[in-house]
Amino acid sequence: MRKLLLAAMLATASVTTVAATSIAPSYAASATVKAPVPVHYRTEKIDGIDIFYREAGPADAPVVLLLHGFPTSSHMFRNLIPLLADRYRVIAPDYPGYGQSGSPDRNTYKYTFAAATDIVDKLMGRLEAKSYAMYVMDYGAPIGYRLALKHPERVTGLIIQNGNAYEEGLKTFWDPIKTYWSDGSTKSREALAGLVTLETTKFQYTDGMEDVSRISPDNWVHDQALLDRPGNKDIQLDMLYDYRTNVPLYPAFQSFFRERKPPTLIVWGKNDFIFPEAGAHPYLKDIPDAEVHILNSGHFLLEEKLDVAAPMINDFLDRKVARTH
Numbered sequence: 001m002r003k004l005l006l007a008a009m010l011a012t013a014s015v016t017t018v019a020a021t022s023i024a025p026s027y028a029a030s031a032t033v034k035a036p037v038p039v040h041y042r043t044e045k046i047d048g049i050d051i052f053y054r055e056a057g058p059a060d061a062p063v064v065l066l067l068h069g070f071p072t073s074s075h076m077f078r079n080l081i082p083l084l085a086d087r088y089r090v091i092a093p094d095y096p097g098y099g100q101s102g103s104p105d106r107n108t109y110k111y112t113f114a115a116a117t118d119i120v121d122k123l124m125g126r127l128e129a130k131s132y133a134m135y136v137m138d139y140g141a142p143i144g145y146r147l148a149l150k151h152p153e154r155v156t157g158l159i160i161q162n163g164n165a166y167e168e169g170l171k172t173f174w175d176p177i178k179t180y181w182s183d184g185s186t187k188s189r190e191a192l193a194g195l196v197t198l199e200t201t202k203f204q205y206t207d208g209m210e211d212v213s214r215i216s217p218d219n220w221v222h223d224q225a226l227l228d229r230p231g232n233k234d235i236q237l238d239m240l241y242d243y244r245t246n247v248p249l250y251p252a253f254q255s256f257f258r259e260r261k262p263p264t265l266i267v268w269g270k271n272d273f274i275f276p277e278a279g280a281h282p283y284l285k286d287i288p289d290a291e292v293h294i295l296n297s298g299h300f301l302l303e304e305k306l307d308v309a310a311p312m313i314n315d316f317l318d319r320k321v322a323r324t325h
Contacts, residue, residue, distance in 0.1 A: 146261075148256050
């Protein structure tokens with residue numbers, strides 16, 4: 001019996017040794033494949049609010065600040081960040097009331113674009129980011145442009161993706177929101193409640209996409225879970241109402257573009273119903289050297305066209321931003 005058991009053990013050891021030897025070359029080959037840069041998930045307390053942000057890349061590299069839209073968070077940049085972070089220090093915060101950041105009571109904290117800008121500004125100061133290129137999308141555009149008005153000398157470049165700074169870009173989608181801006185009534189506010197429902201959240205991710213099969217359902221499941229938190233509906237409606245304060249600043253934004261002429265890349269989903277293509281072209285009036293790429297995609301084009309947009313963004317940063325650092 002002992003001899004049989006010993007023979008079985010030796011046979012097993014022999015098989016194991018052969019198997020290990022046979023797979024070793026594939027491990028050696030895979031060692032030459034470049035691994036993604038790790039992303040760090042951090043929180044800073046700013047004005048008593050926990051502000052979550054994603055950060056990756058060399059600490060001494062040029063900074064790229066990613067500013068998200070509605071109704072999402074820095075989650076929208078999760079796939080882009082590793083593609084930039086081999087050569088850039090990438091920082092992507094969540095605004096108060098969004099993503100993993102704190103959501104203070106709206107009776108004690110006013111949810112406005114000015115307040116969100118102030119939070120981002122203080123975070124960048126805390127992180128000692130003295131200059132930065134900005135990727136602005138949707139809500140991220142007015143927040144980024146307000147930040148640029150505060151510190152025009154810090155802006156090394158702009159990557160604009162479906163983010164508005166011109167009246168031409170406020171089309172049909174905005175009509176009921178403009179009604180709320182004009183009368184501020186409870187009736188007009190409640191008429192916008194559908195904008196925070198699952199149906200609308202899914203619509204934002206799927207409408208106008210060339211290939212919906214490339215859009216992960218995780219997106220709207222993730223965003224809707226955060227929208228459905230107690231009190232978040234009113235936070236979102238407060239922000240929609242305050243968006244009206246951005247429109248009077250459009251001339252100041254445009255003046256910044258004309259005077260500073262930051263290196264600018266525009267990557268726009270042409271089928272976006274919320275921020276239609278009509279909002280992309282006016283930028284050329286003030287930044288005539290802007291590089292414009294209109295892609296056959298929708299609102300959240302990074303979900304569908306990352307393979308197209310990321311090389312454009314990296315090429316732009318390498319040519320226009322890295323050389324200034």
